[in-house]
Amino acid sequence: MTVNLLLILVVGVLVAAGVTLLLERNLTRVVLGVTMISNAVNLLILLGGRYGGPPIVGTTDPDRMSDPLTQAVILTAIVITLGMTAFLLALAYRSWVLTGHDDVQDDVEDRRIMERAERDLGVEAQDTSDAGPSPEDTIAEWTPTEREVRR
Amino acid sequence: MTWLVPLPVVIPLLGAALALVSRRHPTVQRLVSLSVLSATLAVAVALLIHTNTAGPLAVAVGGWPAPLGIVLYADQLTALMLVVSAAVTLCVLIYSIGQGLADGGDAVPVSVYHPTYLIMTAGVTNAFLAGDLFNLYVGFEILLAASYVLITLGATEGRVRDGTTYVVVNLLSSLIFLTGIGLAYAATGTLNLAQLAGRIEALPAGLQIALQSMLLLAFGIKAAVFPLSAWLPDSYPTAIAPVTAVFAGLLTKVGVYAIIRTQTLLFPGGAAAGVLLIAALLTMIVGILGAVAQSDIKRLLSFTLVSHIGYMLFGIGLYSAAGLAGAIFYVVHHIVIQTTLFLAAGLIERRGGSTALDRLGGLARLAPVLAVLFFLPALNLAGIPPFSGFLGKLGLLQAGVAHGGALAWVLVAGSVLTSLLTLYAVGRVWNIAFWSSPRVEGSAPALPRLMVGATAVLVLLGTGLTVISGPLYSVTAETAGQLLDRQRYVQAVFDGATP
Numbered sequence: 001m002t003v004n005l006l007l008i009l010v011v012g013v014l015v016a017a018g019v020t021l022l023l024e025r026n027l028t029r030v031v032l033g034v035t036m037i038s039n040a041v042n043l044l045i046l047l048g049g050r051y052g053g054p055p056i057v058g059t060t061d062p063d064r065m066s067d068p069l070t071q072a073v074i075l076t077a078i079v080i081t082l083g084m085t086a087f088l089l090a091l092a093y094r095s096w097v098l099t100g101h102d103d104v105q106d107d108v109e110d111r112r113i114m115e116r117a118e119r120d121l122g123v124e125a126q127d128t129s130d131a132g133p134s135p136e137d138t139i140a141e142w143t144p145t146e147r148e149v150r151r
Numbered sequence: 152m153t154w155l156v157p158l159p160v161v162i163p164l165l166g167a168a169l170a171l172v173s174r175r176h177p178t179v180q181r182l183v184s185l186s187v188l189s190a191t192l193a194v195a196v197a198l199l200i201h202t203n204t205a206g207p208l209a210v211a212v213g214g215w216p217a218p219l220g221i222v223l224y225a226d227q228l229t230a231l232m233l234v235v236s237a238a239v240t241l242c243v244l245i246y247s248i249g250q251g252l253a254d255g256g257d258a259v260p261v262s263v264y265h266p267t268y269l270i271m272t273a274g275v276t277n278a279f280l281a282g283d284l285f286n287l288y289v290g291f292e293i294l295l296a297a298s299y300v301l302i303t304l305g306a307t308e309g310r311v312r313d314g315t316t317y318v319v320v321n322l323l324s325s326l327i328f329l330t331g332i333g334l335a336y337a338a339t340g341t342l343n344l345a346q347l348a349g350r351i352e353a354l355p356a357g358l359q360i361a362l363q364s365m366l367l368l369a370f371g372i373k374a375a376v377f378p379l380s381a382w383l384p385d386s387y388p389t390a391i392a393p394v395t396a397v398f399a400g401l402l403t404k405v406g407v408y409a410i411i412r413t414q415t416l417l418f419p420g421g422a423a424a425g426v427l428l429i430a431a432l433l434t435m436i437v438g439i440l441g442a443v444a445q446s447d448i449k450r451l452l453s454f455t456l457v458s459h460i461g462y463m464l465f466g467i468g469l470y471s472a473a474g475l476a477g478a479i480f481y482v483v484h485h486i487v488i489q490t491t492l493f494l495a496a497g498l499i500e501r502r503g504g505s506t507a508l509d510r511l512g513g514l515a516r517l518a519p520v521l522a523v524l525f526f527l528p529a530l531n532l533a534g535i536p537p538f539s540g541f542l543g544k545l546g547l548l549q550a551g552v553a554h555g556g557a558l559a560w561v562l563v564a565g566s567v568l569t570s571l572l573t574l575y576a577v578g579r580v581w582n583i584a585f586w587s588s589p590r591v592e593g594s595a596p597a598l599p600r601l602m603v604g605a606t607a608v609l610v611l612l613g614t615g616l617t618v619i620s621g622p623l624y625s626v627t628a629e630t631a632g633q634l635l636d637r638q639r640y641v642q643a644v645f646d647g648a649t650p
Contacts, residue, residue, distance in 0.1 A: 048337025107385040
């Protein structure tokens with residue numbers, strides 16, 4: 001069985017790029033990462049089947065047919081990924097509408113730990129001014145469009 | 152009797168379509184969902200009786216014989232899981248109908264709830280019945296897609312935030328599963344579980360381990376096995392109470408079922424035994440330590456859920472008939488109990504206005520019925536005799552002792568410790584939320600009868616597991632024996648599969 005080196009390389013690059021994007025905080029990039037990895041997986045499945053002519057009886061000699069099962073599997077996977085991507089995009093949009101950005105946010109535990117750390121730091125330094133950034137400071141960091149959306 | 156096998160998938164799917172069509176008529180929609188899930192439960196019971204007396208059933212869907220077409224396979228394990236899941240989904244549906252009636256349906260878009268809920272049920276049953284690796288994937292995707300909608304229902308800020316974690320993590324696990332499927336097909340040229348069982352054995356040992364670890368990784372994320380469990384306590388608690396309950400009870404157990412099925416059928420050598428046992432130990436201990444540190448009932452229960460997945464893995468990791476029997480019994484027990492506890496948490500939230508422990512108090516005096524509904528399953532979860540939690544843990548401990556070896560003994564000790572810490576965690580909830588003096592004198596609205604009724608039925612079911620534990624244990628022991636006898640599965644699929 002011959003192996004298509006170029007395709008294998010493409011799979012590797014797609015997965016690497018996808019994982020990098022997946023580690024981003026921005027949900028839109030996460031969507032792109034998921035799409036890339038799923039395309040890589042689809043190519044990988046394709047690599048598992050045989051190459052050849054169209055698998056239709058009468059047009060191709062059965063010994064030289066390509067493997068139709070991998071193609072059917074990929075087709076199903078593509079449809080599923082399409083639905084999931086659409087849902088993720090909707091989620092990103094909803095997050096943007098509600099909060100003005102589509103960053104994946106810290107969970108409850110992380111926020112609690114950060115609050116504690118800030119409180120401890122504040123006590124140690126005997127800092128009379130506020131330990132964390134005040135709400136005004138945070139708003140100043142937003143771009144004008146974000147501020148508008150927030151309002 | 153083979154016509155029974157596809158019904159648990161077909162009935163909820165058709166019901167979902169009907170429920171979607173009747174979205175403007177809430178009463179019709181409720182009746183459709185109720186009758187659909189009752190019918191599914193009836194079919195599941197019939198399947199359990201049939202597989203108990205006459206052996207496994209296999210159906211070649213679409214008339215294509217076994218290796219070519221997709222096979223649906225039902226043995227005692229499948230039927231048992233179907234019965235428990237159908238019973239639990241039915242009770243949770245009644246609970247959510249009660250909640251919808253009480254809230255007037257303004258808080259959540261109830262018209263989407265019913266069809267999505269039924270599709271999720273179809274996904275769960277499809278995963279249980281799948282006799283083909285790709286069909287198992289499709290089953291998972293059906294239930295996950297529906298669960299994405301359910302967990303972000305209403306799309307409030309908190310639900311979008313926590314739903315995002317859930318969706319991204321599960322998408323990734325599905326992609327890992329799909330990669331595993333692609334590699335398995337490339338290596339063996341088949342996706343039929345019965346055929347894979349024979350062909351994977353012929354592969355080189357390294358390749359076998361690669362395939363096994365891909366599948367374990369994918370199912371481990373879905374089942375919330377430590378260190379792949381961090382997503383669960385962050386995403387479950389914000390959803391509406393019935394959704395959290397059914398997710399906690401069922402969805403992680405579908406992952407556990409997939410682990411049981413693939414480990415016994417495809418990789419019988421027990422190459423992953425050590426990894427599974429260590430993962431089981433860490434899942435138990437880390438999970439329960441997380442629960443002890445929580446100050447919110449729903450988050451606390453989510454951590455106990457993660458922790459108790461460890462018990463099931465313990466049984467699977469032993470790769471013995473006794474271990475598997477204990478694990479299957481524990482799955483049945485845990486589906487019922489964990490769902491009940493989350494439903495009770497939903498009731499606590501209604502009565503006390505919150506699930507945060509520092510805002511609750513004196514519920515035992517304010518709502519005595521609710522106190523009983525929480526107390527019984529809480530003790531059951533912790534493993535107090537004579538409840539089923541005790542019997543399940545006892546079975547696993549006996550299997551561990553019989554297995555012998557240092558690791559098994561460490562796990563036995565870890566199980567006992569986890570059980571004690573679980574008792575401490577739920578005892579803390581009881582002391583603070585129920586037993587202390589009330590913080591505010593109660594003028595809260597009375598709890599809807601339907602919600603209390605549905606929870607009470609599940610409490611009775613959970614307590615009743617003790618009564619039927621004898622027959623149930625003999626069924627799970629028999630099931631475990633069948634799982635280890637792989638020829639039975641292969642024969643049933645290739646000889647018995649009728650179009």
